[in-house]
Amino acid sequence: MLNPAQKQANRQGWRIAFAAGLASYVDSGAIVGTGTALVILQGTIGLDPAQVGQLSALLTVAIAAGALIGGRLGDKFGRRRVFLTTLSLYFLAAVVLMFVPSVGVLYAGLAVLGLAAGADLPVSMAMVAESAPEDKRGKMVTFSHMLWMAGILGVIVISIFFGNAGLLGAQIIYGHLAAVALIAVALRWGIPESKAWAESVSAPVDEDRVDLLSLRTLFTPKLIAPMIATGLFYALVNINANTNGQFSTYLYVNIAGVDVATASMLSLGVLLLSVAGLFVMMRVVDTSNRHRAFVIAAVVALVAIAIPLVFGVTALTLTIMGVVGALAGAIAGEPMYKIWSQELFPTAHRSTAQGITIAFARLVAAAVALFTPLVIAAGPALLFLFLLGTSAAAFIIGIFWIFRLRTFLRHDGGVEVPSPARSAA
Structure with a gap:
């Protein structure tokens, strides 16, 4: 109560x-x-x-x-x-x-x-x-x-x-x-202003206090590892999400052979169904089941990408991939990146670190998008092989690198990494 x-x-x-x-x-x-x-x-x-x-x-x-x-x-x-x-x-x-x-x-x-x-x-x-x-x-x-x-x-x-x-x-x-x-x-x-930020500014200088006049602290061993890890994870996992967002209609129309109206309705259905994944994420993210849920969702996400690769690009396979991938991505995708970005950095540098990783991921997405139509023209299978590889690399970083960082990253009076009693991640 x-x-x-x-x-x-x-x-x-x-x-x-x-x-x-x-x-x-x-x-x-x-x-x-x-x-x-x-x-x-x-x-x-x-x-x-x-x-x-x-x-x-x-x-x-x-x-x-x-x-x-x-x-x-x-x-x-x-x-x-x-x-x-x-x-x-x-x-x-x-x-x-x-x-x-x-x-x-x-x-x-x-x-x-x-x-x-x-x-x-x-x-x-x-x-x-x-x-x-x-x-x-x-x-x-x-x-x-x-x-x-x-x-x-x-x-x-x-x-x-x-x-x-x-x-x-x-x-x-x-x-x-x-x-x-x-x-x-x-x-x-x-x-009102963030209490954690205000306290970080007025706190006495110590090893966890970030000098607001420089970026040096972000590039110390204690923080450069989580910044590289979260940046790589987000950039790699976002390639699949961004490709589906920008080119799903292109694939539906030019490869699967449906019209734009049908493609839009299918995309709307995928979006609505994917909300269920976020409700699951909200139930497990603050519990000891987070780690297990991430691993399961990562495997499911890879299976989703493999569906059009194995069975060909049709309206049905693209829709199944979209639904299954969206459900899994709600747990093993950008939402988890957002959680990690709050947990792994001290208050005074949290926003800066997240800004750097977001910028990196968006630039990578822009570069990949420039070549995506050419890859599709060369053969849709090449695109899904590429997405399978980048997503697998992202999940490996999350499971074998980011999960381990929490053991020694407990920061100032801002957002701390959850204890094992509440979360295994």
Whole structure:
């Protein structure tokens, strides 16, 4: 039975988890929404294929750069000040994009939108983790990934109803992102600064105290290992997730032979079913079953990728892969990266470290995406072999490296690694 103080802490934690977690909604909304909007704008403002590719790459690189910058600013100036500024900037960029007056403004607007979305992510995730009750921390960080999926769902629903409405469709996509950003700013306004961050700034200098005027501490043996490990894990596991997000419709239409409408409906079904995986993750992440659940999910994820490789690329095999892979990825994918990123770094450098790893993963994803259509043209089997290899490498890093790091990484008064009584990871 919770006492009144614990109930209040839970309510405040979930409030912050929602308000700060909307960073994930606007991030996925920007990526998926821009992908749809650029297709619409080809016929309305005259974008050519080269410009579509350039604008897509620009957004991805801007998010990476924003994560790198925002993470550092969040450790230097505090979570609250930075995440209010970044989301306000996102709102302004989305409003500009909503009117899309010219191709030049589209380039500038997407650059700012990406920078703002990327800068908001590591700071907001750190705020969620540092504000959550200890026994709810994993659940609340995982909840942010549910909001990430909600961003995709929002764009898909808008596209179903307004995808054929020309410029209006693109305007509604960016208008809805502006509205969500404005709501998030309003919700965040009453949130106090992270207590853990404030205490880390005022704490006496010792071996665990991070010098906010330099990045040297991040490159000491104690922290460089978890930063490399989480960065590699996220970059490798995100290749499969990003490929499915960007090229599932391409595979459905060009290889499996279904139309765009059917592909969109199948993708919507996969998205809705994958929410079940996140509920499982929220139940096990703060318990001693986390390690076991990760291993099982990793095996299932590899089996999912192998399905179209073994049985050929059809609408059925792609859908089965999508459903099974999404369920497994909720436990052995990006949500687990988010948990580890909060646990393995001291408060004063948590946001910076996460910004670096997010930036690295997004740049890797952008580079792989440039060559993915060529790989598919050479033979879809090559693509799924590549995804199988990168995913297997990610899971090996998680099981045999990151799991072991927790034994000697207990940091200052911020987010500590859970004890074995609650979590085996």
